[in-house]
Amino acid sequence: MYALRAATTVEANTTEKIKEAVEELWSKFTAVNGFEKEDIISVIVSSTKDITAAYPASFIRGMGYGEAALLDVCQLQIDGEIPLCIRLLVYTAKPGRNVYLRDAARLRPEWSFDLEEASGPRPRSAIKKITPYVPGKPIDEVKREYGLTDVIKLASNENPFGPSQKALAAAAEALQSVRLYPDGASYELKTSLADFYGLRPEQFIAGNGSDEVIKMLSEAYLSEGDNIVCADVTFSEYEFGARVMGAEVRKVPLKDYKHDLSGFLANIDARTKICYICNPNNPTGTIVGEREILEFLEKVPGNVLVVVDEAYSEYVESPEYPDFKKLIGAYPVVVLRTFSKIYGLAGLRVGIGISSPEIIQNIEKTREPFNVNLLAQAAAAASLKDQDHIEYCFRENAAARREFYQRCREAGIEYVASEANFVLIKVDGAEAIVRKMLERGVIVRGTSSFGLKDHIRVSLGTKDQMDRFWQVFTEVRDGGMKQ
Numbered sequence: 149m150y151a152l153r154a155a156t157t158v159e160a161n162t163t164e165k166i167k168e169a170v171e172e173l174w175s176k177f178t179a180v181n182g183f184e185k186e187d188i189i190s191v192i193v194s195s196t197k198d199i200t201a202a203y204p205a206s207f208i209r210g211m212g213y214g215e216a217a218l219l220d221v222c223q224l225q226i227d228g229e230i231p232l233c234i235r236l237l238v239y240t241a242k243p244g245r246n247v248y249l250r251d252a253a254r255l256r257p258e259w260s261f262d263l264e265e266a267s268g269p270r271p272r273s274a275i276k277k278i279t280p281y282v283p284g285k286p287i288d289e290v291k292r293e294y295g296l297t298d299v300i301k302l303a304s305n306e307n308p309f310g311p312s313q314k315a316l317a318a319a320a321e322a323l324q325s326v327r328l329y330p331d332g333a334s335y336e337l338k339t340s341l342a343d344f345y346g347l348r349p350e351q352f353i354a355g356n357g358s359d360e361v362i363k364m365l366s367e368a369y370l371s372e373g374d375n376i377v378c379a380d381v382t383f384s385e386y387e388f389g390a391r392v393m394g395a396e397v398r399k400v401p402l403k404d405y406k407h408d409l410s411g412f413l414a415n416i417d418a419r420t421k422i423c424y425i426c427n428p429n430n431p432t433g434t435i436v437g438e439r440e441i442l443e444f445l446e447k448v449p450g451n452v453l454v455v456v457d458e459a460y461s462e463y464v465e466s467p468e469y470p471d472f473k474k475l476i477g478a479y480p481v482v483v484l485r486t487f488s489k490i491y492g493l494a495g496l497r498v499g500i501g502i503s504s505p506e507i508i509q510n511i512e513k514t515r516e517p518f519n520v521n522l523l524a525q526a527a528a529a530a531s532l533k534d535q536d537h538i539e540y541c542f543r544e545n546a547a548a549r550r551e552f553y554q555r556c557r558e559a560g561i562e563y564v565a566s567e568a569n570f571v572l573i574k575v576d577g578a579e580a581i582v583r584k585m586l587e588r589g590v591i592v593r594g595t596s597s598f599g600l601k602d603h604i605r606v607s608l609g610t611k612d613q614m615d616r617f618w619q620v621f622t623e624v625r626d627g628g629m630k631q
Contacts, residue, residue: 149189150243152181153259154236155252159280161232161583162293163202169234170207173249177236181244189239190217196233197225198579198596204234230254231596251279274372274394281384284593285586296589300616302607303593304494305430305460305570309544309610311492311527312537318530319496319523330522337520340529341500350505351476353512354520358459358486358499362389365482365501367514369421369453370395377415378424379407381432381599383457386424395421405432405564405572409444416452423448426457428464431595431605433566437468445479453507455482460568462490462538463545469567476503482511487528489569490541496524545569548608555618570607575625578602584624590617 156173159165177183191213193205205218223235233252246259253260284303291299334354342349355361366389370376376390380399387397396419400411412423428435436444441456448454456475475481482503488494498520501511531537552571556563562574572595575581582594582604593605606617 150240152177152238152240152244153246153256154238154248155255156234156249157230157251157279158199158232158234160285161199161201161579166199166202166204166234167207169250170204171211173234173236173247174208174211174213176249177238177247180247181240183240183242183244185213185215187241188213188216189241191219191239192237193218193220194223194235194237195220196223196229196231198231199234200580200583272394274391278388278391279384281388285591287591290586290589290591294587294589299589299591300609300613301591302609302613302617303591303605305489305568305605305607306494307490307492307541307569308608308613309492309537309541312531312534314534314537315491315493315527315531319527322523322526326522328522329518330520330525332517332519334520334525337498337525337529340532341502344532345473345502347473347502348505351502351508353501353503353508353515354525355499355501355515356519356521356524357488357497358457358484359385360497360519361484361499361501361511362386362455362457363392364511364514365422365453365455366390366393366395368511374419374421375417376422376424377412377420379426379429381405381429381595382424382426383430383459384597386422386426386455386457390422402429402432405429406434407436409436409440412444413447416449420449420452423452423454424457425454426459427470428460428566428568430459430568431570431593431598431600431603432564432572433460433568433570434564435464435466435469435567437466438470438474439468441470441475445475445481448479450480453480453482455484457484459484459486459489461485462542463569464567465546466567472502480504480507482507487524487531490538490545491528491531492541493524493527493531496521496527498524498528544610545608548611548614552606552608552614559622570605572600572603572605574603576602578604581621581624585620588620588624590620592617 154173154177156169158169195204203220205220209218230251248256248259287299287301337354338349338352341352362385370393372394375396375398377398378386380401390397398415400408472483476483482501485500487498564572579594582592585592595603595605
């Protein structure tokens, strides 16, 4: 008898995704080893504690291996554990090869395997290190999965009040010209941005969301062997862009949920090309003040690009928040902003980078033609002209944030003071609470994928949405968790 190992990761804690991952792993494990059903004696399936939607072993049984002894067990919860991970210990009648797929390949790179190694094109080695971004569940998917008709989403930091009516009207008008390609240079949008911020059009680059601008930055400035520096708990796209280019990612632990810029400086070396500061930080909502960031920039080597992601800047109340014009005017800095948050255009995908014309020219060389669609450009430019709507959204969010803090204090819940349109709370059994709230039609975001266990990120919604959140959260925490 022989003992072999196999492992994989799951995209999300759902029955569908667990089944997909197990069937993929088992199919590849048996195929590469040429195993028949009679070759499999028993399988011990070990899963991390965040896999709760289904028994993984049941899907091996469903593939016709019911004669083998199958057992599901729970993996020890160790700090730094790869989330949503499934491991197999397979006892077989003949020798074979261990198979590690997806992000589990980081556990034993020497056992990393893909059938394409033998039968087709192989991706670059850097691709194997990438963990795909897992967004919050869409409302319609939750309705289908749980048979619900009334679902609210407080997981993706969207604006519950939606975009300006001027933006919607502009998009509707632009729809009449949808047979035409959009302006690849986004001239009207850049001109509107320049007028709004008091800068020049050549200081802006537009992207299909800030995500694309981050990817363009990576393509423009990173090569294999370079590195970036970022916080260990922050927006995952910084790491994604670096991994695509084969660069190293150096993560600096937060201090009291805030960026540790002295730790950034300690990690910068001759191969550091980009430092990312998410300000306010996602998922903590904390900020780096102007004095602190200017002191940091004075110490950063001049060949290192500092990217300050200000996706949530319009929600900030603190007087210490930096004036981004002071940053881009004196240092090699790119400031990112987006129309997905307070401007309410998340579905149209418009992000911008702001910097010196020289840096923007470098990034432009990596931009795909026609990357920002016609409707998005029109809506974004028009939304800048309706600052009354933005001020309304700002006031409503600030009021909702204060009320959320009060409810947390009354319930004895630890929260992180935020300058964004979401609040991070700390609760025991966070992932289980997220799952049970999902079953009741309230979508919130567990933060284990960010590296924060026992935390939940809650987007701030309308008063009715927040009342519903507290009702369901209280039911789940005080009653549902005892079931």
